Every structure is written in C-alpha cells, then in structure tokens.
Amino acid sequence: MSQASAAAAGISPFPVNGELPVVIVGAGLAGLTVALHLAEQGQPVVVLAKRDLGEGATAWAQGGIVGVLGSDDSVESHVRDTQDAGAGLVAEDTARFIAEHSARAVGWLVEQGVPFSPDPDGPLGLHLTREGGHAVRRIAHAADATGKAIHESLLGRARAHPLVDLRARWMAVDLITNRHLKQSEGSAPRCHGIYALDIDTQRVETLPARAVVLATGGVGKVYRYTSNPDTATGDGIAMAWRAGCRAANMEFIQFHPTCLYHPQERSFLITEAMRGEGAVLRLPGVPSEESPWGARFMAAHDERLELAPRDIVARAIDFEMKKHGVDHVWLDATHLGEAFLKEHFPNIHARCLTLGIDIAKQPIPVVPAAHYTCGGVVTDLSGRADVPGLFAVGEATYTGLHGANRLASNSLLECVVIGQTCARAILEDAVPRVPKLPAWDESLVENADEQVVISHNWDELRLLMWNYVGIVRTTKRLERALHRIKLLKDEIEDYYANFRVNRDLLELRNLVVCAELIVRSALMRHESRGLHYSRDFPATLPVSFPTVLTRKAKSRS
Known part of the structure; x- marks a missing residue:
C-alpha cells in the first residue's frame, strides 16, 4: 500500500511522522505495555491484532496479577513459590528480577486506571487474594475478570495516544530478515520488519520497522480442548523459529485443571482463585457422607489438596476421570454462599447461570484443558531474541520464569515487567538503517481451490x-x-x-x-x-x- 493510499484509508504510512515505527504483533497486555512505554517517550508504534482488538488472551484472564505488596510477604517468598511450582527449572535470577519489580508493575497498572478490587486496609488500597502454589495472599485482582479490566484500561490509553496506531484484523505473515534481501550476503543478520496481511483487503503489505516485538501469546489452539481464545495459534513462536531463533521448554504445556465442561461452552475457564477461596473437587457418583455431590479426592494426590500447583491438580483430575470412567469432575463452591460467590466471582456466576448451572446450589462440571505455554522464543530480560531487531514478550517467550510449570498469576506480571524493560532496550538501541525491502510476491500463486x-x-x-x-x-x-x-x-x-x-x-x-x-x-x-x-x-x-x-x-x- 502506498503512503498516499494508506493515508487516504486512515492508516499511518511508513515511516510514521518521518520516523521509523516499532511494529508490535499482538494487542494484549504484553504488546500494549511495550506500546505505551514507547509512545510516552515519543517513539511511534504500530500494533497489529489479527482479530478485533479485544479478542486476545489477556481479556480472558480471570485470576489476577502477582504483587509482592503485603507486610507478610517478601521477594524471597515469591521467588521460592515460583521455584517450587517450576519444579527445579526456574532461572532464579529471572524469578528474582520479576519479583523485585512486581510492586512497581502493579502500581503502574493502578496509574493507568485499572479498577482493581479495593480494600481500604490492603496495601495500595487493594484486595489481595491467594491462588494455588502461593504461600500468602499476593494476587491483585478485579473481581474474577482481571484481564478484561486491565485490557480495557490499557486499550483506552493506547487509543487516546497519537503515536499508537492500532490496527485490527491485520495478521503478521512472516518476519523480514536478511534472507529476503538480495544484497544481504556477508551482512550481519537482522530483523528489518514484517510482511502483514490486511484481512479485509486480503493484501499482504511490507512493513519496515525500527524493531519488531512479538507479543502473540501461546499455542493453546494446537489442542482439541483449550481455555484459550482463537488467537492462540503460536504465530510469534513459529515466525521466530523460521527466522532462526531458539525455542525452549516447549514440552511444558500447562493444562488448567478447571475448564467448564458444557456442550455450549468449551473454552470458559473457572479461575483458580475459586479454589483459593475454598471450592473443592469432588467425584461424580462416588458416595460421600460429607456431600451429596461425591467424595473429595485431592488428599490422595497432594497434601496441599485443591491448592496444589496446577500440574498436580490437572494430573489428579485426569487420573480420577480415567479410573472411574467419568467425563468430568465437580468443582463444589456451594458452601461459600450465594452472596460471596456473586461478590467475588460475578462473571462465573452469571455465565454458569445462563447455562443452567446455579453455582450457589450445585457444583460446576469441569475438565482439564490446554491453558498456558511455559516455553517459547528464547529471550533475555529485555525481551531480546536471537536475531537483532527482534524482541518478544509474554506467553510467546521463554525467559526462565516459568520453568516446568507456571505459578498462578505470574504471567500477567511477566508481561508488564518485561514489557517495560523491552521498551527501554529498544529506545537505547541505535536506530537502524533499514534497507529497501522487497514487496510480497504473489505472482506464482492462485486463489485456493478448496478450503x-x-x-x-x-x-x-x-x-x-x-x-x-x-x-x-x-x-x-x-x-x-x-x-x-x-x-x-x-x-x-x-x-x-x-x-x-x-x-x-x-x-x-x-x-x-x-x-x-x-x-x-x-x-x-x-x-x-x-x-x-x-x-x-x-x-x-x-x-x-x-x-x-x-x-x-x-x-x-
């Protein structure tokens, strides 16, 4: 698309205001954090979302974001919990760096207007909850829709900023590196931009960039059952791999233990915070004097019961389902009371009610589902990937934080902390000279015959x-x-x-x-x-x- 036609279509041409932009692929928390920090320093950014701007994984996150804030908490305690959950593969320096910056990250989100659940007596005036694997209450949340609250606040900020160009329904096709350039022999490898598909026009455009940031999320859609949105197709990991970057710990796919089991809703997550507040797992059809809904079973698998890390809980559910030949287990929160459930889990209560499940009176049918990708593109603590000019942030990456299993609510924290250091690193790097990039070549292809x-x-x-x-x-x-x-x-x-x-x-x-x-x-x-x-x-x-x-x-x- 020419600069003239781009301007006529309301799309900022390249360069933007005479300056080469940073292109960010993904409009979730990771991408928007980088975008806002760059824009605040005068750097133009273009943010691409392959569907509508609100359809990424961030908006689906229910639980919250870790903040080492309380007087009963410490960086060392958070690092220890992260290492325990990560089963010996957590990079300690990464975990400590993230924990040390957690309070600042939560504070920045508060400054952006995120409406966290309040508590006048809590640190920063916030209510903190607890999730599996955490020793204390350290999860700042907005009821049971934290991701939605965060995303809407940051998206509003990005929309209002003149240096942030948000483009919905644009999908990255591939990174442009030296292999695309005729004159590249002998030159140092570098990412110069991306090819991107404008889904509405079906044209592939060439977008040169000061740097490219991959904030594309995980790979949940590679599995039949997942809690992830349709956007989770591993785009950033695959593009970085094709460009020559390393990938690490891809075997560690976190299966969330409690995804709603219902024919009308295959991807609705029942937050771990519900178990943190006292909900218990039960086996359908297995008699129990305690409850008509069946016997609890986590005691046979882990002394922490329902507050064990997600991999243990998911494997326990999988084992019990296969052992007893059942399609799901129950998550029983009926003893918590209707008033409590409506206050702390209003979205889950409302959504289940529309499906005929009153969670105050009956348990929730749940099954494990692919939830989080603990591995990804290898980066440092500034989001730098192996190819100069290429950065990655969030679920698409491997920083060493999650090890063999992610501790609950560390993911949103990683997005903010590494998003901030990534923006700083891009600004500190010298502005590259981007060569003339070749246009996308469709001369030898035709329209698909059969979808x-x-x-x-x-x-x-x-x-x-x-x-x-x-x-x-x-x-x-x-x-x-x-x-x-x-x-x-x-x-x-x-x-x-x-x-x-x-x-x-x-x-x-x-x-x-x-x-x-x-x-x-x-x-x-x-x-x-x-x-x-x-x-x-x-x-x-x-x-x-x-x-x-x-x-x-x-x-x-």
Missing part, C-alpha cells in the same frame, strides 16, 4: 495432539505424533507455496510448527517433571536443564 484441506488438517492436528501429546505421554505416542506432524507440515507448506494466504492457512502453518517443537522437546526429556509426565520415564532426575531447540537456517538470515 476443506485447511479445516481437515486443522482438525487432524488438534485431535492428534490431544490424544498423543496430552497430560500423560509415552515415547511411542510421541514418535507416532512426530511422524504424522511431519507429513502434515509438508502438506501445509505445499499448500502455502501454491495458494494465496489467508488467516486460516497462516494459523495452521504456525500451529504445525509449534506442534513439532512441542513433540521434539517432549522426546528429548527423559524424565517426568512439572507439566511433562511420561509413563516411560516416570522418575524425576536429580539434576535437569531446560530443553533448548536450535534451528539451522537453510538460507541467509
């Missing part, structure tokens, strides 16, 4: 991952999965090479890359640790290390 090929491969991939690469794994299943994934990948790449791109094709292409990374990582880990449980290697090794995958580029990059 059913995409939908069929999508369904096959997600079912394959659910059955073979789920909560409990075996080497034989992983090897079978890898074999089929490679065949699917070849089919998808052939389709990509011959037909014009659309969002479904791009997402499928990215998902199959991420699926391969997950399986390859799982095959490399000969133990059970955290979120990765293998029947062939049930023991936990005394010493272990992150799983780091390196891609050897086939061409100049």
Whole structure:
C-alpha cells in the first residue's frame, strides 16, 4: 500500500511522522505495555491484532496479577513459590528480577486506571487474594475478570495516544530478515520488519520497522480442548523459529485443571482463585457422607489438596476421570454462599447461570484443558531474541520464569515487567538503517481451490495432539505424533507455496510448527517433571536443564 493510499484509508504510512515505527504483533497486555512505554517517550508504534482488538488472551484472564505488596510477604517468598511450582527449572535470577519489580508493575497498572478490587486496609488500597502454589495472599485482582479490566484500561490509553496506531484484523505473515534481501550476503543478520496481511483487503503489505516485538501469546489452539481464545495459534513462536531463533521448554504445556465442561461452552475457564477461596473437587457418583455431590479426592494426590500447583491438580483430575470412567469432575463452591460467590466471582456466576448451572446450589462440571505455554522464543530480560531487531514478550517467550510449570498469576506480571524493560532496550538501541525491502510476491500463486484441506488438517492436528501429546505421554505416542506432524507440515507448506494466504492457512502453518517443537522437546526429556509426565520415564532426575531447540537456517538470515 502506498503512503498516499494508506493515508487516504486512515492508516499511518511508513515511516510514521518521518520516523521509523516499532511494529508490535499482538494487542494484549504484553504488546500494549511495550506500546505505551514507547509512545510516552515519543517513539511511534504500530500494533497489529489479527482479530478485533479485544479478542486476545489477556481479556480472558480471570485470576489476577502477582504483587509482592503485603507486610507478610517478601521477594524471597515469591521467588521460592515460583521455584517450587517450576519444579527445579526456574532461572532464579529471572524469578528474582520479576519479583523485585512486581510492586512497581502493579502500581503502574493502578496509574493507568485499572479498577482493581479495593480494600481500604490492603496495601495500595487493594484486595489481595491467594491462588494455588502461593504461600500468602499476593494476587491483585478485579473481581474474577482481571484481564478484561486491565485490557480495557490499557486499550483506552493506547487509543487516546497519537503515536499508537492500532490496527485490527491485520495478521503478521512472516518476519523480514536478511534472507529476503538480495544484497544481504556477508551482512550481519537482522530483523528489518514484517510482511502483514490486511484481512479485509486480503493484501499482504511490507512493513519496515525500527524493531519488531512479538507479543502473540501461546499455542493453546494446537489442542482439541483449550481455555484459550482463537488467537492462540503460536504465530510469534513459529515466525521466530523460521527466522532462526531458539525455542525452549516447549514440552511444558500447562493444562488448567478447571475448564467448564458444557456442550455450549468449551473454552470458559473457572479461575483458580475459586479454589483459593475454598471450592473443592469432588467425584461424580462416588458416595460421600460429607456431600451429596461425591467424595473429595485431592488428599490422595497432594497434601496441599485443591491448592496444589496446577500440574498436580490437572494430573489428579485426569487420573480420577480415567479410573472411574467419568467425563468430568465437580468443582463444589456451594458452601461459600450465594452472596460471596456473586461478590467475588460475578462473571462465573452469571455465565454458569445462563447455562443452567446455579453455582450457589450445585457444583460446576469441569475438565482439564490446554491453558498456558511455559516455553517459547528464547529471550533475555529485555525481551531480546536471537536475531537483532527482534524482541518478544509474554506467553510467546521463554525467559526462565516459568520453568516446568507456571505459578498462578505470574504471567500477567511477566508481561508488564518485561514489557517495560523491552521498551527501554529498544529506545537505547541505535536506530537502524533499514534497507529497501522487497514487496510480497504473489505472482506464482492462485486463489485456493478448496478450503476443506485447511479445516481437515486443522482438525487432524488438534485431535492428534490431544490424544498423543496430552497430560500423560509415552515415547511411542510421541514418535507416532512426530511422524504424522511431519507429513502434515509438508502438506501445509505445499499448500502455502501454491495458494494465496489467508488467516486460516497462516494459523495452521504456525500451529504445525509449534506442534513439532512441542513433540521434539517432549522426546528429548527423559524424565517426568512439572507439566511433562511420561509413563516411560516416570522418575524425576536429580539434576535437569531446560530443553533448548536450535534451528539451522537453510538460507541467509
């Protein structure tokens, strides 16, 4: 798109106001944190969202954000809880850095107008709750819709800022690196911008950039059942991998223990904070003198009961479901009372009520579902990836914070803390000279003949991952999965090479890359640790290390 046509369409041309922008892929908490900090320092930014601006994972987050704020809390306590949840693979320096900056991160969100649940007697005037794996109450929240409250506040700020160009329905296709440049031989590798699809016009545009920030979220949609929104297709991880970046700990996929089990609602999450406030898990059909809804079962799996870390709770539910042949378990909060539930969990109460479930009078049917990607693009504590000019923040990354399992509510905190350091690093770097970038070439492709090929491969991939690469794994299943994934990948790449791109094709292409990374990582880990449980290697090794995958580029990059 020319500068003239871009301006006529209401889109800021490149450069923006004579200055090369930073292009941020993703409009969730991570992306908006980077955008606002850059814009406040006079740096133009362009933020791309492949669907509507409010459809990312941030707005779906219910629980809250960690803040080491209370007099009964400390940085050391938070670091210890993070390490315990991470099962020996947490990078201590990362955990300490994040914990030390947690109070400042929460304070910044308060300054942005986020309406956290108040408590006049609480630190910063905030009500703090507790979630599984935390020793004390340290979770700042906005009832049970914290992510929505945060996202709406930051999005409002971004919309009002003249240097933030928000573009809905724009999807990144691929990063532009030296391999795209004819004159690149012998030059240092660098990310110069991105190719992006304007979904409404179906045109792929070339966007040069001072830096590119990947804030695209996780890979939940690679599984059949997930708590994630449709945007979670691993776009940033796949693009960075194709550009030559390392990926780490991709085997550690967190399955949230309590996703609502209902035919009309497959992705509605029942926040961990509900168990933090006293809700308990029960087995349907198993008699109990205590309750007509069935017996509690967590005591057989962990002394922390329902407050055990998510991997333990999810595996316990999976075990009990298979043992007793049930499709779900119950999450029983009836003893907490209707007034308490309406005050602390108004959205869950209302949503379940529309589905015929009164959570004050009956338990909630729940199952585990793919929830969070603990691995991703390897970055430092400023979000720098392996390719200069490329940064990544949030769930798409591996910083060492989450180890083998994420501690509840650390993810939103990581987005803010690393988002701030990322913006600072971009501003400190010298402004690069971006060469003339080639336009997207569609001269040898045509419109797709049958979209059913995409939908069929999508369904096959997600079912394959659910059955073979789920909560409990075996080497034989992983090897079978890898074999089929490679065949699917070849089919998808052939389709990509011959037909014009659309969002479904791009997402499928990215998902199959991420699926391969997950399986390859799982095959490399000969133990059970955290979120990765293998029947062939049930023991936990005394010493272990992150799983780091390196891609050897086939061409100049």
